[in-house]
Amino acid sequence: MKIQITISLVMASLVLFSCGTSNDKANAGSADTNQVAAMDTTTEKTYAVSLVNNKKDPSCGMPVTAGISDTTHYENLVLGFCSTECKNEFLKNPKVNLAAAELK
Ligand SMILES: [Zn+2]
Numbered sequence: 271m272k273i274q275i276t277i278s279l280v281m282a283s284l285v286l287f288s289c290g291t292s293n294d295k296a297n298a299g300s301a302d303t304n305q306v307a308a309m310d311t312t313t314e315k316t317y318a319v320s321l322v323n324n325k326k327d328p329s330c331g332m333p334v335t336a337g338i339s340d341t342t343h344y345e346n347l348v349l350g351f352c353s354t355e356c357k358n359e360f361l362k363n364p365k366v367n368l369a370a371a372e373l374k
Pocket of ligand 1: 330
């Protein structure tokens with residue numbers, strides 16, 4: 271009889287232990303998810319809109335509020351672009367393209 275009680279106690283503690291372990295795993299998993307979400311946020315918005323002097327990407331006309339992937343300095347201005355391709359397009363003829371940038 272004493273042995274049976276001991277076995278059931280051991281079983282109960284094993285169940286509790288395994289429950290605790292699975293909870294730890296669940297917590298670790300959610301922490302990983304938070305880290306990934308934070309990384310996504312940083313890659314999505316590389317440059318803040320307040321850092322640039324233009325309202326629109328001069329090459330494609332997209333508002334900089336939609337997301338800035340690249341910037342360039344031109345005549346003491348910081349210009350934001352939706353992509354490196356747009357920046358390169360601007361730099362081919364910056365004097366003409368600047369008119370489309372809608373400076374703040
Ligand atoms: Zn663009």
